[in-house]
Amino acid sequence: MQELAKAPVIERWGRFELFLPGPEDGNPFTDVTFGARFRQGRRIIEADGFYDGEGCYRVRFMPDTLGVWAYETVSNVPELNLVQGTFKCVDPSAGNHGPVGVDREVHFAYADGKPFFSFGTTSYVWNHQDEELQEITLRSLAKAGAFNKIRMCVFPKHYDYNLNEPALYPFAGSLEKGWDFTAFNPAYWRQLERRLEDLQKLGIEADLILFHPYDRWGFAEMTPETDDFYLRYAVARLSAFRNIWWSLANEFDLMKAKTMRDWDRFFRIIQERDAYDHLRSIHNWHHPGIHYRSNLHWYDHSKPWVTHASIQHHDLHFVGEWQETYRKPIVVDECRYEGNLNHGWGNITAERMVECFWEGMLNGGYVTHGETFLHEDNIIWWSHGGTLHGESPSRIQFLRRIIEAGPQLGRLSADFQWDTAAGGVDGEYYLVYFGSSRPGFRMLPLPEGTTFTIELIDTWNMTITPLPGAYEGTCRVELPGKPYQALRIQATNQ
Amino acid sequence: MQELAKAPVIERWGRFELFLPGPEDGNPFTDVTFGARFRQGRRIIEADGFYDGEGCYRVRFMPDTLGVWAYETVSNVPELNLVQGTFKCVDPSAGNHGPVGVDREVHFAYADGKPFFSFGTTSYVWNHQDEELQEITLRSLAKAGAFNKIRMCVFPKHYDYNLNEPALYPFAGSLEKGWDFTAFNPAYWRQLERRLEDLQKLGIEADLILFHPYDRWGFAEMTPETDDFYLRYAVARLSAFRNIWWSLANEFDLMKAKTMRDWDRFFRIIQERDAYDHLRSIHNWHHPGIHYRSNLHWYDHSKPWVTHASIQHHDLHFVGEWQETYRKPIVVDECRYEGNLNHGWGNITAERMVECFWEGMLNGGYVTHGETFLHEDNIIWWSHGGTLHGESPSRIQFLRRIIEAGPQLGRLSADFQWDTAAGGVDGEYYLVYFGSSRPGFRMLPLPEGTTFTIELIDTWNMTITPLPGAYEGTCRVELPGKPYQALRIQATNQ
Known part of the structure; x- marks a missing residue:
């Protein structure tokens, strides 16, 4: 065991990372098991490690209590097994409030108790665009000051206005030669992690979408074994980032190759593997009530592995009823986007976008923004990021300042009438x-x-x-x- | 029988009226039965007559076919019994298209086949205001050119901004001494009929509301016998007006003294007594869907005596589904009013009011306007009539010209997307x-x-x-x- 004086110092809710060299032969992604047990007093937390390519094995850990932590690796490869060490967990730096969790049943708070009022935006594949555009996106987020959560995808997106190829893909292989679904592309994941860090510095939670239907590469129709393999790898790599939320899908009900049992299993895999219990939800396309006497149902957010309801719906009046139904935080993660797109979900006015925020927040829920203006180079915030052109972000920032200056909003016994x-x-x-x-x-x-x-x-x-x-x-x-x-x-x- | 040359001439869908003097003693309203059979060829139509006070008995008839009609009175009083005569029915004058009925399942047309596109407005008790204000209201309707139907009440109204007393009441008796629910006040009814005539000259249908909950006089809580007595009298006096529609109630579900069986009976009384089968509906306050998983129901418009659905609802997207449910015309007779009232139902923008008309009409339904601007003398169009102050009537007139220049709007097989x-x-x-x-x-x-x-x-x-x-x-x-x-x-x- 190292001497304490030399042990690394990690801030609370920071990220400890252990790197070990190991075998490169065979398929390390499938052949090698690797992880570590982190111990403080009688507490033991098991964290999965992962293969990061080129003989490099890593395991990450986000400590949540101060003081000395000891660890010991576990592997089926002798050179990666039983490696021991310690680090010291110290007070967090300014701006580090820990991961966000559920607070007071229908609200959120950081781990240090500071309330988190979710002001989301949507830029599904900003992380798949060229480097320059990604930097512009980050600057736009910083400048707007309106948003503290962003919805973004692991997989690239195929859809109108989304026909370019990304530079990197999560899996090994290539567009030309096909994918190797038994191996990952570490360069992709390192790039993603860099962006998670960038968001963290801006105080923005990454609501990371693990599956979505808008696909031309086959990522929406992998086998159950590949899906699970992918999820375990994502959780091993990313769960020690304090600003991660797990969104199992965007519009899960449009993914015809998946069944409800698949979604349940995905939730349980993440719940089991994520040692930090990051927030978990799933986002719908259809919704009950789209027809007057509809029997359509979305995912049952009352299932125990769902931490909050991530809802696509245009009518924010229902927030209170969803709260009563699920007794969990309600995040309306799509209520149409400010813009002038040909598609109906992308052509509401800024006035309506801002109205959605006020209605949703004052009804006790949380609301997510998106922007879809036609653009000569097809750079549209909702997918690509770039520059914000709309009139809603400044008003959302204005609301955010008001909300953050007050208490978490509960339901009132006083009746201010139904039109408010x-x-x-x-x-x-x-x-x-x-x-x-x-x-x-x-x-x-x-x-x-x-x-x-x-x-x-x-x-x-x-x-x-x-x-x-x-x-x-x-x-x-x-x-x-x-x-x-x-x-x-x-x-x-x- | 009179000679034909001397017989009165009545235009088709005009109003023939026979006056006979009769007994004044006792209570003629309850003691005397009086009516007539009108015959043309093998067709016989029975019409109830009514006592009009001061020994005056009248029976009215609206002929729907050209040529000679003969009649013979029926009464339990010898001097009113078996009086015979004829009149000649001739072509209607310009602007007389007959009464409005259902056409092509979900639409309306006049009896001569001309489509009727309902553009309603609401002025519940304009007919209970002082004479000068009533004249202003009629001039406003003429000037606006937007509306061809008006919702208005037989009974006076008690509510915010509605605290004055009318000059006349439908029943005999007085505010001070109490009402005589066995007798009517003919002066009230003659005044009402004068206003029905005025509306007819403007080409406006009178959607006459027979009961409503906003009452301080006891008219909302009469006995079933009085209710039925009142309905029979109203039908006897008014059904020969070609521009009458029967609205059984405004917000029937707020009338706690009435049961669903009462409403069913009222419909059947009108259906039986109205020889011309004028349009019949009933208007709700609650609606299914006001809560997300509501089991609330309104009146079942599929009952056979309901000719069209008169609906209060703020969301015009449902018109198509209501059409499918009821297979009858859908008239959204309240979708909130243009104005700035303290009440939520009375403070929408003109933009939203106009949007409701376009959405409702293009979804195949019909929509009704109302206006509720605060006024220093509490003269508010929605109740009192007067002057229209809003920005929606000119846009509604614009829409009306477009609609009347085209065909009745059916549902399309082409999909123009859900946001239209x-x-x-x-x-x-x-x-x-x-x-x-x-x-x-x-x-x-x-x-x-x-x-x-x-x-x-x-x-x-x-x-x-x-x-x-x-x-x-x-x-x-x-x-x-x-x-x-x-x-x-x-x-x-x-």
């Missing part, structure tokens, strides 16, 4: 949003015995105007009679 | 509406072998712009990428 979305903490804090409704005044059902201040928020013009006076009990508030107004109502400190 | 509302006649005529979606271009699924012209319609700015060239088969059309656009696509004459 309203959330807060009874008797203390209310956010009330009128959307495209435009009342000229309103009677507010505030409690007696507490005085409140009220601010009028113009969610489109991004202004916050304190209303004169104090408010208490059932009281009348004058409103400007135009769309996209909201109220922030706060109890005054006595 | 589209109706027409396959291969001949298509109206496609993009609503708040704003595609920059679109692929259209037109048939091969026919060439089409396309016009771009800006539904908000009310412009119609022919697009250059001819279109055929699957073809691309450039669009301006802004909301509220539509296309009119017509086969060119070969």
